[in-house]
Amino acid sequence: MPAKRKQSRNRQSWVQLAKNFVAQWPEVLEGIELTNMPISYLDNVRIILKNHITIQVDIKECLKKLSRNKVSAMLKSYINKNYSNIKNVDLKFDVLKLKKDMESKTSTLMSKTFKK
Numbered sequence: 001m002p003a004k005r006k007q008s009r010n011r012q013s014w015v016q017l018a019k020n021f022v023a024q025w026p027e028v029l030e031g032i033e034l035t036n037m038p039i040s041y042l043d044n045v046r047i048i049l050k051n052h053i054t055i056q057v058d059i060k061e062c063l064k065k066l067s068r069n070k071v072s073a074m075l076k077s078y079i080n081k082n083y084s085n086i087k088n089v090d091l092k093f094d095v096l097k098l099k100k101d102m103e104s105k106t107s108t109l110m111s112k113t114f115k116k
Helices: 019-024 059-065 068-081 095-113
Strands: 014-016 036-038 042-049 054-058 086-093
Touching: 042 059, 042 068, 054 059, 054 068, 059 068
Parallel strands: none
Antiparallel strands: 014 036, 042 054, 042 086
16 A cells, blocks of 8 residues: 655645636646645736736745735635636746755655665
């Protein structure tokens, strides 16, 4: 019987995208195979509404003032509140942080797997 994958303790601080969101805007997540990820990997989010109003959320600045859970809840509420009026969503990721974390986690995993 395979071991169960350990779930993240702070799952509430992850941005979770609904399946219908991913289906409606596949170009938003083009090349990304995730339905959720830590909010700290986002730099900013621009939600462009059909009436040409733009909601800009600077995630880095928000994380300096609020907890990850509160920033995630705020972003989720913006999306839920304006869901039917959303024309476009632009996500800007902190690629350097994501790369650094992935490299450190990969090297940790590799060192545990192939330790001498």
